[in-house]
Amino acid sequence: MTANAPHRTTTPRATDRPGDESPFALGLLLRRAHWHAAAVMGKALQPLGIELRHLAVLIVLVDRGPTVQRDLAAATGSDKAGIMRVVDDLERKGLAVRKSVPGDRRARAVEITPQGLELFDAAHVAAEPLVARLVAELGPGEPEQLTDLLTRFTYPAGGEA
Template sequence: MAADKPHGPTAPRATGRPGDASPFALGLLLRRAHWRAAAAATEALRPLGIELRHFAVLLVLVDHGPTPQRDLVTATGSDKAGIMRVVDDLEQRGLAVRKTVPGDRRVRAVEITPQGLELFDAAHVAAQSLTERLVAELTPEEADQLKHLLTRVAYPTDDQT
Protein backbone atom coordinates (compact mmCIF):
# COMPACT_ATOMS: atom_id res chain seq x y z
CA MET A 1 0.00 0.00 0.00
CA ALA A 2 1.25 3.46 -0.87
CA ALA A 3 0.25 4.77 2.57
CA ASP A 4 2.74 2.37 4.19
CA LYS A 5 5.71 3.79 2.30
CA PRO A 6 7.70 6.57 3.97
CA HIS A 7 7.43 10.01 2.45
CA GLY A 8 10.75 11.60 1.63
CA PRO A 9 14.25 10.24 1.69
CA THR A 10 15.45 7.97 4.48
CA ALA A 11 19.08 9.11 4.05
CA PRO A 12 20.52 12.54 3.34
CA ARG A 13 20.26 13.60 -0.28
CA ALA A 14 23.41 13.95 -2.34
CA THR A 15 24.65 17.50 -2.74
CA GLY A 16 28.16 17.02 -4.12
CA ARG A 17 29.40 19.70 -1.70
CA PRO A 18 32.01 19.34 1.06
CA GLY A 19 30.41 17.74 4.12
CA ASP A 20 27.86 15.81 2.03
CA ALA A 21 26.53 13.01 4.28
CA SER A 22 24.67 11.08 1.58
CA PRO A 23 25.46 7.48 0.62
CA PHE A 24 26.97 8.94 -2.58
CA ALA A 25 29.45 11.22 -0.76
CA LEU A 26 32.50 8.97 -1.06
CA GLY A 27 31.93 8.31 -4.76
CA LEU A 28 31.38 12.01 -5.44
CA LEU A 29 34.58 12.91 -3.59
CA LEU A 30 36.54 10.26 -5.47
CA ARG A 31 35.14 11.55 -8.77
CA ARG A 32 36.09 15.13 -7.94
CA ALA A 33 39.59 14.02 -6.85
CA HIS A 34 39.90 12.05 -10.10
CA TRP A 35 38.98 15.14 -12.12
CA ARG A 36 41.71 17.14 -10.37
CA ALA A 37 44.28 14.37 -10.81
CA ALA A 38 43.35 13.88 -14.48
CA ALA A 39 43.60 17.63 -15.11
CA ALA A 40 47.08 17.68 -13.53
CA ALA A 41 48.17 14.67 -15.59
CA THR A 42 46.77 16.22 -18.76
CA GLU A 43 48.69 19.41 -18.05
CA ALA A 44 51.91 17.42 -17.53
CA LEU A 45 51.46 15.35 -20.70
CA ARG A 46 50.40 18.17 -23.04
CA PRO A 47 53.95 19.50 -23.68
CA LEU A 48 55.04 15.95 -24.50
CA GLY A 49 52.36 15.71 -27.20
CA ILE A 50 50.36 12.86 -25.67
CA GLU A 51 47.11 12.46 -23.77
CA LEU A 52 46.13 10.34 -20.78
CA ARG A 53 44.80 7.62 -23.07
CA HIS A 54 48.24 7.34 -24.71
CA PHE A 55 49.98 7.30 -21.34
CA ALA A 56 47.63 4.55 -20.13
CA VAL A 57 48.71 2.28 -23.00
CA LEU A 58 52.39 3.11 -22.49
CA LEU A 59 51.96 2.24 -18.81
CA VAL A 60 50.62 -1.21 -19.68
CA LEU A 61 53.42 -1.78 -22.18
CA VAL A 62 56.10 -0.80 -19.65
CA ASP A 63 54.48 -2.89 -16.92
CA HIS A 64 53.64 -6.02 -18.97
CA GLY A 65 55.90 -5.87 -22.01
CA PRO A 66 54.55 -6.57 -25.50
CA THR A 67 50.79 -6.88 -25.16
CA PRO A 68 48.16 -8.11 -27.62
CA GLN A 69 45.96 -5.24 -28.74
CA ARG A 70 42.83 -7.00 -27.44
CA ASP A 71 44.41 -7.20 -23.96
CA LEU A 72 45.03 -3.44 -24.01
CA VAL A 73 41.27 -2.98 -24.22
CA THR A 74 40.78 -4.76 -20.89
CA ALA A 75 43.90 -3.32 -19.24
CA THR A 76 42.94 0.29 -19.99
CA GLY A 77 39.14 0.06 -19.72
CA SER A 78 38.86 1.30 -23.28
CA ASP A 79 37.03 -0.11 -26.27
CA LYS A 80 38.46 -1.85 -29.34
CA ALA A 81 38.11 1.13 -31.68
CA GLY A 82 39.57 3.51 -29.10
CA ILE A 83 42.61 1.30 -28.54
CA MET A 84 43.17 1.02 -32.28
CA ARG A 85 43.23 4.83 -32.56
CA VAL A 86 45.60 5.18 -29.59
CA VAL A 87 47.98 2.52 -30.93
CA ASP A 88 47.82 4.18 -34.37
CA ASP A 89 48.79 7.50 -32.73
CA LEU A 90 51.62 5.87 -30.77
CA GLU A 91 52.92 4.14 -33.91
CA GLN A 92 52.80 7.34 -35.95
CA ARG A 93 54.88 9.09 -33.27
CA GLY A 94 57.37 6.21 -33.09
CA LEU A 95 56.44 5.44 -29.48
CA ALA A 96 55.13 1.90 -30.05
CA VAL A 97 55.06 -0.75 -32.76
CA ARG A 98 52.72 -3.58 -33.63
CA LYS A 99 54.33 -6.96 -34.15
CA THR A 100 52.90 -10.28 -35.27
CA VAL A 101 52.68 -12.82 -32.46
CA PRO A 102 54.62 -16.00 -33.31
CA GLY A 103 52.21 -18.87 -33.86
CA ASP A 104 49.19 -16.64 -34.60
CA ARG A 105 49.45 -14.30 -37.58
CA ARG A 106 46.07 -12.74 -36.74
CA VAL A 107 47.16 -11.40 -33.36
CA ARG A 108 49.22 -8.23 -33.11
CA ALA A 109 51.17 -7.41 -29.97
CA VAL A 110 52.00 -3.80 -29.21
CA GLU A 111 55.50 -3.07 -27.96
CA ILE A 112 56.95 0.18 -26.61
CA THR A 113 59.92 1.60 -28.52
CA PRO A 114 63.02 3.18 -26.96
CA GLN A 115 61.52 6.58 -27.87
CA GLY A 116 58.29 5.57 -26.13
CA LEU A 117 60.19 4.57 -23.01
CA GLU A 118 62.07 7.87 -23.08
CA LEU A 119 58.79 9.80 -23.31
CA PHE A 120 57.26 7.65 -20.56
CA ASP A 121 60.14 8.57 -18.26
CA ALA A 122 59.90 12.25 -19.24
CA ALA A 123 56.20 12.21 -18.31
CA HIS A 124 57.10 11.20 -14.77
CA VAL A 125 59.50 14.11 -14.43
CA ALA A 126 56.90 16.51 -15.87
CA ALA A 127 54.19 15.25 -13.51
CA GLN A 128 56.18 15.55 -10.28
CA SER A 129 55.41 19.18 -9.41
CA LEU A 130 51.80 18.88 -10.58
CA THR A 131 51.27 15.83 -8.39
CA GLU A 132 52.75 17.68 -5.44
CA ARG A 133 50.19 20.46 -6.01
CA LEU A 134 47.37 17.92 -5.74
CA VAL A 135 48.32 17.12 -2.15
CA ALA A 136 49.68 20.54 -1.18
CA GLU A 137 47.01 20.88 1.53
CA LEU A 138 48.21 17.66 3.19
CA THR A 139 51.24 16.88 5.29
CA PRO A 140 53.62 14.34 3.76
CA GLU A 141 52.28 11.76 6.23
CA GLU A 142 48.68 12.53 5.25
CA ALA A 143 49.58 12.25 1.54
CA ASP A 144 51.13 8.82 2.21
CA GLN A 145 48.08 7.78 4.21
CA LEU A 146 45.74 8.94 1.43
CA LYS A 147 47.70 6.93 -1.13
CA HIS A 148 47.62 3.88 1.15
CA LEU A 149 43.86 4.15 1.78
CA LEU A 150 43.04 4.72 -1.89
CA THR A 151 45.16 1.68 -2.77
CA ARG A 152 43.10 -0.41 -0.34
CA VAL A 153 39.85 0.91 -1.83
CA ALA A 154 41.01 0.38 -5.43
CA TYR A 155 42.58 -3.03 -4.79
CA PRO A 156 40.62 -4.83 -2.06
CA THR A 157 42.33 -7.92 -0.71
CA ASP A 158 39.45 -10.16 -1.80
CA ASP A 159 39.51 -8.74 -5.36
CA GLN A 160 40.63 -11.43 -7.80
CA THR A 161 41.46 -9.01 -10.66
Protein backbone atom coordinates in the same frame (compact mmCIF):
# COMPACT_ATOMS: atom_id res chain seq x y z
CA MET B 1 1.22 16.16 1.86
CA THR B 2 0.13 18.47 -0.93
CA ALA B 3 0.96 18.16 -4.59
CA ASN B 4 3.32 21.16 -4.39
CA ALA B 5 5.27 20.02 -1.32
CA PRO B 6 8.56 18.21 -1.95
CA HIS B 7 8.62 14.55 -0.98
CA ARG B 8 10.59 14.04 2.21
CA THR B 9 12.85 11.05 2.51
CA THR B 10 14.97 9.67 5.32
CA THR B 11 17.83 8.97 2.91
CA PRO B 12 20.10 11.98 2.36
CA ARG B 13 20.17 13.19 -1.22
CA ALA B 14 23.46 13.38 -3.08
CA THR B 15 24.63 16.96 -3.48
CA ASP B 16 28.29 16.68 -4.55
CA ARG B 17 29.25 19.09 -1.75
CA PRO B 18 31.89 18.56 0.94
CA GLY B 19 30.35 16.83 3.94
CA ASP B 20 27.59 15.15 1.90
CA GLU B 21 26.42 12.03 3.77
CA SER B 22 24.41 10.42 0.98
CA PRO B 23 25.20 6.87 -0.15
CA PHE B 24 26.69 8.38 -3.32
CA ALA B 25 29.04 10.77 -1.55
CA LEU B 26 32.17 8.61 -1.78
CA GLY B 27 31.69 7.88 -5.49
CA LEU B 28 31.05 11.54 -6.25
CA LEU B 29 34.08 12.60 -4.25
CA LEU B 30 36.28 10.05 -6.01
CA ARG B 31 34.96 11.27 -9.38
CA ARG B 32 35.78 14.88 -8.50
CA ALA B 33 39.25 13.84 -7.24
CA HIS B 34 39.82 11.96 -10.52
CA TRP B 35 38.87 15.02 -12.58
CA HIS B 36 41.22 17.19 -10.56
CA ALA B 37 44.15 14.76 -10.77
CA ALA B 38 43.52 14.08 -14.48
CA ALA B 39 43.55 17.82 -15.22
CA VAL B 40 46.85 18.27 -13.39
CA MET B 41 48.47 15.22 -15.04
CA GLY B 42 47.12 16.30 -18.43
CA LYS B 43 49.00 19.59 -18.03
CA ALA B 44 52.21 17.67 -17.39
CA LEU B 45 51.74 15.64 -20.58
CA GLN B 46 50.63 18.47 -22.86
CA PRO B 47 54.15 19.70 -23.71
CA LEU B 48 55.10 16.12 -24.56
CA GLY B 49 52.31 15.82 -27.13
CA ILE B 50 50.41 12.99 -25.46
CA GLU B 51 47.31 12.59 -23.32
CA LEU B 52 46.55 10.46 -20.27
CA ARG B 53 45.01 7.76 -22.48
CA HIS B 54 48.37 7.44 -24.29
CA LEU B 55 50.31 7.32 -21.03
CA ALA B 56 47.96 4.64 -19.67
CA VAL B 57 48.93 2.37 -22.58
CA LEU B 58 52.63 3.18 -22.20
CA ILE B 59 52.41 2.30 -18.50
CA VAL B 60 51.00 -1.13 -19.36
CA LEU B 61 53.66 -1.71 -22.02
CA VAL B 62 56.48 -0.76 -19.65
CA ASP B 63 55.01 -2.98 -16.93
CA ARG B 64 54.09 -6.03 -19.03
CA GLY B 65 56.18 -5.79 -22.17
CA PRO B 66 54.59 -6.49 -25.54
CA THR B 67 50.84 -6.81 -25.02
CA VAL B 68 48.01 -7.78 -27.35
CA GLN B 69 45.47 -5.05 -28.00
CA ARG B 70 42.55 -6.83 -26.26
CA ASP B 71 44.66 -7.06 -23.08
CA LEU B 72 45.60 -3.38 -23.41
CA ALA B 73 41.92 -2.52 -23.64
CA ALA B 74 41.15 -4.52 -20.50
CA ALA B 75 44.12 -3.10 -18.57
CA THR B 76 43.24 0.51 -19.39
CA GLY B 77 39.45 0.23 -19.17
CA SER B 78 39.10 1.06 -22.84
CA ASP B 79 37.02 -0.52 -25.56
CA LYS B 80 38.36 -2.16 -28.72
CA ALA B 81 37.86 0.89 -30.95
CA GLY B 82 39.29 3.25 -28.33
CA ILE B 83 42.43 1.21 -27.81
CA MET B 84 42.97 0.97 -31.56
CA ARG B 85 42.84 4.78 -31.84
CA VAL B 86 45.34 5.17 -28.98
CA VAL B 87 47.72 2.59 -30.46
CA ASP B 88 47.37 4.27 -33.88
CA ASP B 89 48.36 7.58 -32.24
CA LEU B 90 51.33 5.98 -30.47
CA GLU B 91 52.51 4.34 -33.70
CA ARG B 92 52.17 7.60 -35.63
CA LYS B 93 54.30 9.32 -32.98
CA GLY B 94 56.91 6.52 -33.07
CA LEU B 95 56.24 5.59 -29.42
CA ALA B 96 54.95 2.05 -30.01
CA VAL B 97 54.80 -0.56 -32.75
CA ARG B 98 52.45 -3.43 -33.54
CA LYS B 99 54.06 -6.81 -34.14
CA SER B 100 52.69 -10.16 -35.19
CA VAL B 101 52.08 -12.73 -32.47
CA PRO B 102 53.69 -16.08 -33.32
CA GLY B 103 51.01 -18.74 -33.73
CA ASP B 104 48.11 -16.28 -34.11
CA ARG B 105 47.87 -14.54 -37.47
CA ARG B 106 45.08 -12.21 -36.32
CA ALA B 107 46.54 -11.02 -33.02
CA ARG B 108 48.93 -8.09 -32.89
CA ALA B 109 51.07 -7.30 -29.87
CA VAL B 110 51.94 -3.70 -29.12
CA GLU B 111 55.49 -2.93 -28.00
CA ILE B 112 56.96 0.32 -26.70
CA THR B 113 59.83 1.78 -28.76
CA PRO B 114 63.04 3.33 -27.41
CA GLN B 115 61.50 6.74 -28.22
CA GLY B 116 58.41 5.68 -26.25
CA LEU B 117 60.59 4.80 -23.25
CA GLU B 118 62.28 8.20 -23.44
CA LEU B 119 58.92 9.95 -23.49
CA PHE B 120 57.67 7.74 -20.63
CA ASP B 121 60.63 8.83 -18.51
CA ALA B 122 60.18 12.49 -19.53
CA ALA B 123 56.51 12.32 -18.50
CA HIS B 124 57.51 11.28 -15.00
CA VAL B 125 60.01 14.14 -14.73
CA ALA B 126 57.36 16.61 -15.97
CA ALA B 127 54.77 15.29 -13.50
CA GLU B 128 56.92 15.59 -10.34
CA PRO B 129 56.37 19.31 -9.61
CA LEU B 130 52.70 19.09 -10.53
CA VAL B 131 52.10 16.15 -8.20
CA ALA B 132 53.69 18.16 -5.41
CA ARG B 133 51.13 20.92 -6.06
CA LEU B 134 48.33 18.35 -6.30
CA VAL B 135 48.93 17.20 -2.72
CA ALA B 136 50.07 20.56 -1.33
CA GLU B 137 47.00 20.86 0.93
CA LEU B 138 47.81 17.57 2.65
CA GLY B 139 49.91 17.38 5.79
CA PRO B 140 53.10 15.40 6.42
CA GLY B 141 52.59 11.72 5.64
CA GLU B 142 49.09 12.27 4.23
CA PRO B 143 50.02 11.86 0.54
CA GLU B 144 51.42 8.42 1.37
CA GLN B 145 48.37 7.64 3.50
CA LEU B 146 46.04 8.69 0.68
CA THR B 147 47.95 6.48 -1.76
CA ASP B 148 47.73 3.56 0.68
CA LEU B 149 43.99 4.03 1.22
CA LEU B 150 43.23 4.36 -2.49
CA THR B 151 45.38 1.31 -3.27
CA ARG B 152 43.52 -0.81 -0.72
CA PHE B 153 40.19 0.56 -1.95
CA THR B 154 41.03 -0.16 -5.59
CA TYR B 155 42.77 -3.51 -5.03
CA PRO B 156 41.02 -5.15 -2.05
CA ALA B 157 42.73 -8.09 -0.36
CA GLY B 158 40.01 -10.47 -1.59
CA GLY B 159 40.78 -9.60 -5.19
CA GLU B 160 37.36 -8.05 -5.92
CA ALA B 161 37.73 -4.68 -7.62
